[in-house]
Amino acid sequence: MNIPYEKAFDLLAQVKAWWTTRIIDIRPGVIRIKGRPIETLIGNVGYAQMVWLMLRDDEPTPAQLALLEAALVAAVDHGPQAPSISIARMSVTCGVPLNAAMASAINVLDGVHGGAGEQCLQLYKDALAKAATQPLEQALDAALAEFTAAHGKMIPGFGHRFHPVDPRSVRLLALVDDAQRHGVVAGRHAEVGRLIERTLERRTGKQLPMNIDGATAVIYGELGFEPALARGLFILSRSVGILAHAWEQKQQGGRIKGPLPPALGYTYAGKH
Incomplete structure (x- = not known):
């Protein structure tokens, strides 16, 4: 098939424009991340800084990176009773490789299991946006009313099934408070989070302290990350635990392990 030169040139331009990125530039012998040669990053940039570099265009301070790294470290694992972790372990006993076990686990980190940080950060931001025109307490009441009307009475990021205090x-x-004292962050998301704690206690008569999702949402908000990225950052963090458990299960062996030992059975609720 003969294509006129002009049309071929146009098609080539369309192909090159099909994917457009400001993240990476790759040419023979050249790899640049945000304009920085990869060889200057290797050995000089830590993982948290690389995450920041890939997701943001601003340059982080060491204190900001320390907060980001603390949040990433905090959420790596919460034991085999966590659905994502148990799925990874069960997947390995079904004979799949590590990548499939990790993918199976990550796929369940959605709105209910894995999405609380994103939802919580959005709630913080909604309250702070309303606080531009009214006192924070009133702004939070309005944000909570809108959230519960849309999603139900459970407030993500507060209370925990296992830990009275997470x-x-x-x-x-404590790290956020220290960062605020040193002018690293403004502390507004932390202020909203603590106000939610007090509000929930007043309304329910129970203490529902901030959990890991609420606290990491505070940090991601203070650092200027968007709510959707809060879930992505949580998945980056929890992937470490998923990999560790999948690998441990691979070493332990086992074949087609379900969620419970077979002797425990389950409840049949159908017709006899």
């Missing part, structure tokens, strides 16, 4: 959150919030 030890991860305590440490993360």
Whole structure:
């Protein structure tokens, strides 16, 4: 098939424009991330800084990177009872390789299991946006009313099934407070999070302290990340735990392990 030169040139331009990226430039012998040669990054940039570089266009300070790294470290694992972790382990016993086990686990990190950080950060941001024209307490009440009307009464990021007080959150919030004292962050997301704690306690009569999702949402918000990225960053973090458990299960062996030992059975609710 003969294509006129002019048309071929136009088609080539269309092909080159099909994918457009400001993230990476690859040519023979050249790899640049955001304009920085990869060989200057290797050995000089840590993982948290690389995550920032890939997702953002601004340059982080060491103190900002320390907060980001703390959040990534805090959420790596929460035991084999966490659905994503148990799925990874069960997948390995079904004979799949590590990549398939990890993919199976990551696929369930959606709105219910894995999405609380994103939802919580959006709630913080909604409250702060309303606080531009009214007192924070009123802004939060309005944001909570809108959230519960749309999603139900459970507020993501607060309370925990296992921990009366989530030890991860305590440490993360202490780091945020220290960063605020040193002018690294403004502390507004932390202020909203703590106000939600007090509001929920007043409304329910129960203490529902901030959990890991609420605390990491504070950090991601203070650092200027968008809510959707809060879920992506959580998945990056939890992937470490998923990989570790999948690998451990591979070493332990086992064949077609279900969620419970067979002797425990299950409840049949159909017709006899």
